[in-house]
Amino acid sequence: MGGPTLEQAPATTRTESYYVARRRAYRLFLYILMLAGCAIMLLPFFWMVTTSFKTELEAMRMPPQWIPGTWLWQNYPDALARAPFGRYFFNSFFVSILSTIGEVFTTILAAYAFAKMRFFGKGFLFALLLGTMMIPGEMLLIPNYVTLVRLNWFDHYQGLIIPWLASVFGIFLLRQFFRSLPDELWDSARIDGCRRFRYLWTVVVPLSKPAILTVALLKFLGSWNAYQWVLLMTNSQSMRTIPVGLTMFSSDIGTEYQLLMAASVVAILPILILFFFTQKQFIQGVARTGIK
């Protein structure tokens, strides 16, 4: 064999500085990539905020004018004067908070039962529950409307809250999380004389905080953004929520973008604040339950 031996191979001397430079280049590439992703994600928000200060002509300009010629603060009072937004805010908070608390409560109970308890037909019931997710919401809209009108819940908070106190998706999400908790916890709790209900609230729930917060946050967002159901179930201004108010700036012939964006900025503020305070738990919850 005439090939070079290991000893004879040319020495490739890669110094420490080479690896440091390579790591830095890789990190730089990653940061550029993340910054680009960040810019893409933030661009609509940037457009929303700057458009909320534009004149009507500037808001309609195509390609978009990114920075307003003059910053028109008046858009905010003008937009908020178009509808009773104060009341809409109260309703959005009231409905979202109560729906969230209610859903989290029912979801924890159901998810625990499906994850950790043994009962006849559990698998079948769970499949049945998941099956309901396949029914398009639009199909249920009119039957639900008729039911609630007959219950005399039309144009009342009950109609906006009670039908949304249970969520199959939430049950599924929490069940997956609860299943990952070791059964030994329950065994030792039982030995100490703990009963199921107490075990659930003192052991399982604290251990599942990230997942529960995810369920709560998703619910809050969904409830905050709910539009069609609120519009369907209410007639009075005093019962309506923020998303209904936002539609008032659009028609089939055009949209008053500058006013819509001003109202939208105000509308998303509470959600942004909520997210800033809970983002750690939210991301943990999403990562642990594998929900994207």
Place this chain on the structure above:
Amino acid sequence: MLRRMMWVGLAALVVFGMATIAQEPVTIEFWHAMSSGHQPNLQKLVDDFVAEYPYITVTLVYQGGYGTLQGKVDAAVVAGNLPAIAQVYENWVTPIESILYPIGNFMTDEEKADILDGLVASNTYNGVLTTVPFNKSIMVLYYNKSLVATPPTTWAEFYEMAKALTVDLDGDGKIDRYGTAFRPAANPEQFLIFLEQAGGSILNADWTEVTLNNDAGQAAAQFVGSLIPYSYVTSEYMSDHIKDAAMFVDTSAGIGYNVKAATNAGFELGVATLPAGPANYNSMIQGTNLAVFDTPNLTQAQKDAAVLLARFLLRAENTVFWAEKSGYQPVTKSAYNTEEWLDYVSSHDYQVPMSEQMLNAFAQILHPNYGDMRNVLSTGFEEIMRSVVPPLEGLENMAAEIEALLE
């Protein structure tokens, strides 16, 4: 003498009693889909009405866009909680015509005769004027005045101009500005206009046969097909694409947005009546009507009050006020002759072709399945304009699907 006094007293009692009954307070809901820009004007009309009929309270209830209003009306039909009066498109109420309270039966002949001819048929069920027009607009031709000196008056001129105005301005091999533009998915009425102008219609007069694909339909489809290379196709507002086409057909109600978009783009926008086809230059009426419902949840007094409101809104001064403030068109003949409207037209020259077009117009048919037919036209017209299918094949497909809806 005593007997006479008794009769007078009795008559006074009857008159007093009737007056008391007539003035019994009544509250009605008016469901609408007018965005917040229009709401103060609608509220003003309602306030004027209430000032004239102080015993009636009208609650304006905003129900989102037209889609959500339709959903709500549909749901309320099932649940039995319809309002006394609502804005409706023809195809929403044709399937539920039996629960409409015929407004025309409570109008004078003079009032009925005053409604624009093009609007009567689309509000008449079984020979009775049942609903009445409210916020109506008309499709007209918008054009870029810096590119189009004289707007086209015939299909042939329209075609030639669309072809000449389709250009690749920077020489990169891509067209930068088209001669015309269409929103087929959102506005299949653009195709129905060509069909009407060719002398055609979707169905025959007694709705027993599909006529969409007859000679007139084929002429319309072929004309549309000839425009494909010179047409910008979008599903968005035309005002968002004002620079992409030199001329386009759009609703008169969009004038405000279109003019602002043109100003932004640096040109002046012109408005003209539509170019004429082989049969006529008719355009299609857009917008909603007012329906009063006749359901058990409503009292006779509520239905009467709703009829009064509908009649009030038809008065010349009110339909003119609404038109001036909203950009919709007046709906009665007398309105077009009022001093107020003539003054308005003299200072808004685009209203001249719009008014002319309003008098040369047609409306949608009142077939109960028109909503589904419109969906077929929407998809079919989109497929033709995006060259998914050849125009005549697309026409045949639409005709076959509409045929199935007749069965």
